[in-house]
Every structure is written in structure tokens, then in C-alpha cells.
Amino acid sequence: MTKKDPIVSVKHLKQYFNVGKPDEVKAVDDISFDIYPGETLGLVGESGSGKSTTGRDIIRLYDPTDGEIDFEGKNISKLKRKQMKDFRSQMQMIFQDPYASLNPRMKVEDIIAEGLDINHLVKNADERDKRVHELLHLVNLNEEHASRYPYEFSGGQRQRIGIARALAVKPKFIIADEPISALDVSVQAQVVNLMQDIQEKEGLTYLFIAHDLSMVKYISDRIAVMYNGKIVEMADTDELYNHPLHKYTQSLLSAVPVPDPHSEKQHKIIKFDHSKPFKDDQYLQEVTPGHWLYCSDEEAKQYK
């Protein structure tokens, strides 16, 4: 059996900020992974570990410090902003901070239709309106919202505008950076069901960044865990939840709050020692088929 070719392939990606200064940050520090067509790769991990930066590198909002990003086999990491235009309708990002990512002077209908206009995807105003209304309904808003401005919406409603905008151009690949954390659980469930429906219908691929591990578990085929600029573990979803190997993953899973007051009040969390997280001889390697762990060759032996 041959595995499908990846739609996105990230190789030794590095993104450093404030290089050479006392506040230098190695936001992303040599990570490699593939995303296959039609799958959802969940990206979870420590706040500040480089998840959004990874997303922003892939969609080329940043120029990577080092490494390579392939989209459908083509290296896009060196493309100039202008050359990226061709990819913009194929690759979309739902941003973590919905307020900062919506132009406050634009009406919602124009925000959503921007991609349609740029890529000439609608023939006339009627068709444009129709499509915008369709998209609003899809994310559980209504046409009354079309003529409003972003500040007139709640946090969760803004997030849904960002989702509608991303879906508008019918992309192949979506980077969803915390697309649902601002929504109530019932709308979360609606959006997640919706994302899955569209995925099935259109064969979409997702990179799904989130902190809600029960939602991530539900939506992802595979999961990568980031810590301090590195991927420390990556595996199929069930495998990762049932057999977490890295201490950080174990700590993270143990900290998921349970919606049950009695047991939650005695909740114990596995502590992770942040003082010396990495050793020089460690790297991300496949310790059992499909299960990747950041460890040394010596450590890997016990799993093989």
C-alpha cells in the first residue's frame, strides 16, 4: 500500500524572532510533519509553543527563518507575497483573534465576499448576496447580520464571520486557529459538525489548532503536540489519547477539566518539569508505526 502524497509538507521549519537580542524567541524550532489530503491534523500544546506561528508560516504571513514548506509538492517557502496570490484561494486561515483579523471599517457582507470578489467567483451582485447569505446561514448567523460592522457582534459571532470568510472561496486546505474556543458548546458542536460535513463533501484538509482536547480528539485523525517550539509527540488520535508517551502530553491530558463538579474539585494534574525539557540527543522519531516521539535513540529502544 502506498500512502497518498501529502498536501502539505513541513520540513525543518524554524521561525525565530528578535534574533540576537536578549528577548530572542525561537517560536518554532526545527519541526517537520506532513498533512495528507482529506485528513484533519490537530495541533495542540502549550500556550506560546508556536502553534499559530506554524500556521502563519504555512500560509506565508511570515518568512520562515529556515526550512521548507511544500504545498501539493511545490516549495512555497521562498515565494514572494505576490506569487502567493495563486495559493490564497486554495489555502485559508481562520484566525485566533477574530476581532483583530476583521477590518472594523468593512461591513460583514464585504468581509465575507472579499475573497469572492478578488478571485472573481461570483458573476453579479445578486449572486454575491445569495452566496453571502448562504454562508451566514451555514455558520448560524442570518442575513440581518450582513449589513452590520464587526464591533456590533459578540466574540463568538465574530469568530463565525471569520469561518464564513474562510469557507467562501472553497479552499482545499484550511488552517483553523482556535476556530471554536469563543463559541458556546452547542454552537461549537454545530461548527464542528459543519466542518466535518464540508470535509466529507469537498475533501477538505484541516490543520486544527485548539486547546479544547475533547473537541480536538473528536475532530482529528491525527494529533501533534507542541511544546516550546518543537513537536514532542505525534500519533493517531486514539493512540495518542490511550498511550501518551511524552511527559508533557501526559501532563496536558491529565489537566483536561471534567464537567462534573464533584470529581473536578479533587482533580489531580500530572506535573511536568519545565526546567530541562529537552536533551541534546533527542529528536522526533517514529517509535512505533505512526507514533512519533521526541526522544533519544536510547529512550526510543524501550518502545520498539
Place this chain on the structure above:
Amino acid sequence: MAQKVLDVKDLSIDFDTLNGTVKAIRDVSFHLDKGETLALVGESGSGKSITVRTIMRLLADNETITNGTIDFEGKDILKESKKEMDKIRGGKIAMISQDPMTSLDPTMNIGNQVAEPLRVHEGMSKHKALEQAAEVLEEVGIPNARERMRDYPHQFSGGQRQRIVIAMAIIDNPDVLIADEPTTALDVTVQAQIIKLLKDLKDKIGTSIIFITHDLGVVANIADRVAVMYAGKIVEYGTVDDIFYNPQHPYTWGLLDSMPTLSMNSDRLNTIPGTPPNLINPPKGDAFYARNKYALKIDHEKQPPFFKVSDTHYAATWLLDKRAPKVTPPESIQKRQAEFKKRGEADHD
């Protein structure tokens, strides 16, 4: 008797929009006891943020308070002078707002921003205030906090910005802390750390907290009481146990039912079908009517009053009227309850 620090009565708020007047908050009343944590949960767009922003008297240009009072220390906040409000805001009552970027000044480094409440409200020297700011930034878990004091907000990750806002809100030991989704951008271990920090604050100086979140696991952990909002109204409130173990309102059922759990294995998530009503013309009866599969005819015609379930627990649903047919909560809710019970018993062994 617990002492009330904050008492919101009959609050109603309108927004003027091009399409008409949005009646966003409709007759909301609740109170906050000293030292307690009240969780405000509910539908996205139901008015949680608007309600708490009003306590801080942060109003949008097109916003009008049409009715209501907010008592704080024996005075109505809604009638305080601007000068008095400036003293209260960020001092006695502090808020962690939902969009960290909107409450951070992009042109000011984070050290100065976090230190500002101490400078303004306590008249502290710059040097001392910055020293304390560094300590609080370390407490909320900003790595290399001391080295990064001179960095600007855009240089931090979403969750780090959120923690910077938290640091700013707690630095001056507020009496009332309003936390609007303070942990949504945080990973669960940092979230646990922040929750612990807030609990310590509560134990140390008796801070009362209003905590807005969509994460019912967090509610289970931190809340003493819970109020559930839908379409501009509170539809149910009670102790955290009342709401999780004995929910009464069909919207609360729907909400509890939509949560995936780590132990769950199903193909599709439960949702509440339909969309919330347009609040330009709010329905005459119960706003949840159209989406409520247990709705009675009267729900369509008349708004349900609050029915008393127990001394601590009230719900606004006609299902609690003596004349209503007896309904049992959906099976999945009962299943969850059974699971809770089992776990509870196991924990005791």
C-alpha cells in the same frame, strides 16, 4: 448571611442599529456575594459580555440602558459620576475582557501597562510598580517575564496576551473581578494554573468573581453558583451542583448535552437545532420556544416567570408549572448524570 457585593436588578439594554433596535439584554437580575465565584454561561451572543461590561460602565456608542440598577457598596453604579467611575474601574472592580487585544495598548510596552493600575490607583513609584508588574507577570506564567517587559503586545502569543491582561486585572487586588473568558486561549495546564491563581486571590483577599466561560469543565471547577443565559435573559440559576446534577431548563439540557467528553465515542455531536431569535423583534413568549422540543403552547404566548426549584435554584420554564405535563430530561443527560454518580461513588472508595 452572605453579604452581597454587587446587585444587578432588572437590567435592560438596547442597541440602535440600521436594521432597528436590538433588545440585547432583557430584564436581567442577579447578585454576587462576597468571596463567591459566579459563572455566567450560555449561548454565544446571549448578552454575557454586554452585561458585565455594563458593570464597568463600558458602553458602545449605539448602546442605551433602558432600565435597571447595579448596586455596588450601597450606590448605583449606573448613576456614579465619571470621576468616581474612573476610581472604581481597574481598582475596586477590575475586568479581564474577552478580546485581550482590545484592552491592551499596542503602543505601550507590557511592563508599563501591567504596572499602570498601581500607578493610577495607588500612586506607586514607577520603579516599585514595575517590580511588582514583573512579579505578577511571572505568576501568570509569562516565560522570561523580566526580559520581555519591554516587548509590545503584538510580540506575544494569544494566550500570553490573555495572561498579560489577567496580570493587569489582578495586580491591584480588586474587590470584584470580572473575568470574561479569561482562559479560552490557554492550554489546559496553564488554565489550571490561572484558575488556581484566581482561587488564591479569592482566599487571600476575599475577591468576588464573575467568571464567563464556555468550558463547562472549568465551571465545574471554579464556580460556586452558575447563571445560564439565553437570548438576553437569564433562564436558570443555582449552585454549581443544582445546574450540573439537577438542570431544569431545556436550554441548559441542550447545552450540557452538546459537550463531547474525552471518554465519548460517537460519530456526531449533539447540537441544539435551529438558531437563536432575532432580538430586534423578540418573541412574545419564551425565546427558546422555537428550538425547544418540550415546548408547551403557553411558551409561545407568555414568558415564563422564574419557578423555584429549591432555595438556591430557580428556572424560567413553564415545564415547572404545576399544570405542566411531567417531562424527564433527555436520555443522554440522564446517562451523563449516571456517569457522574458512578464516578462520584468511585471517588469515595
